[in-house]
Amino acid sequence: MRAAAALILALALAGCDSAPKVVFADASITLPDDPIDLPEGPGRDAVIENCTACHSPSTMLQQPKVSAEKWESIVGKMRKLYKAPVDEAAVPAIVAYMMHVQSLPEASR
Template sequence: MRTPSLAAIVVLLIAGSLFVLVAIGGGSRSAPAPASSSAPPAPAVSANGFALTSTAIELPDDAATYPPGPHADLVNQRCLSCHSASMGLAQPKLTAAQWQATVEKMRDTYKAPIGPGDVPAIVDYFTTLQGTAATPAQ
């Protein structure tokens, strides 16, 4: 029996590859429905018996920054790198001493970049915001 020539092997390999590509390519994919001007489009993609549809989600509101007040800029600089403002805003009314302990915990335990001079200003911000500034320190 005659051995196949190199050219014949190459042609067979190319033809085989093309056949596989066409077979797995499908070719019956439908494009997403075009957006209509009246109703919002319901994006859906279907192929080979599978249908993928998009859905909308609404994330809860979250304060991006701390509200204005004395030293608000400092607080926004020091307190937004790890968690949102709601972490501080959701606290119950705390005394100055309790705020100081919280700020020191952020600094000492979690390594928040807070200088020693920043602590009284940050405490002042929160106690002013909560109306607890007059509470005598313990």
């Protein structure tokens, strides 16, 4: 019996033709905090309430200077395409805030 068991074990090992070529371990990460760092200005609250739940403020603050119409279209894309829960009534305030921020010197943004 013992010899038969040893043979079965040997066959099992032979069936496992090589060691696994890669060993996958679990992975986890703790991402840095995302401070809501927005300059003061009219409409700032509307931006905090409608925009920064999904992405950092830098997404907006780092954009080149564009027109109010462009900001309107960007907010529209967030609402219609990305289904961002942006209050339609807040859109003018968001646009006004971005126009204000883009009028500031870079060092004060």
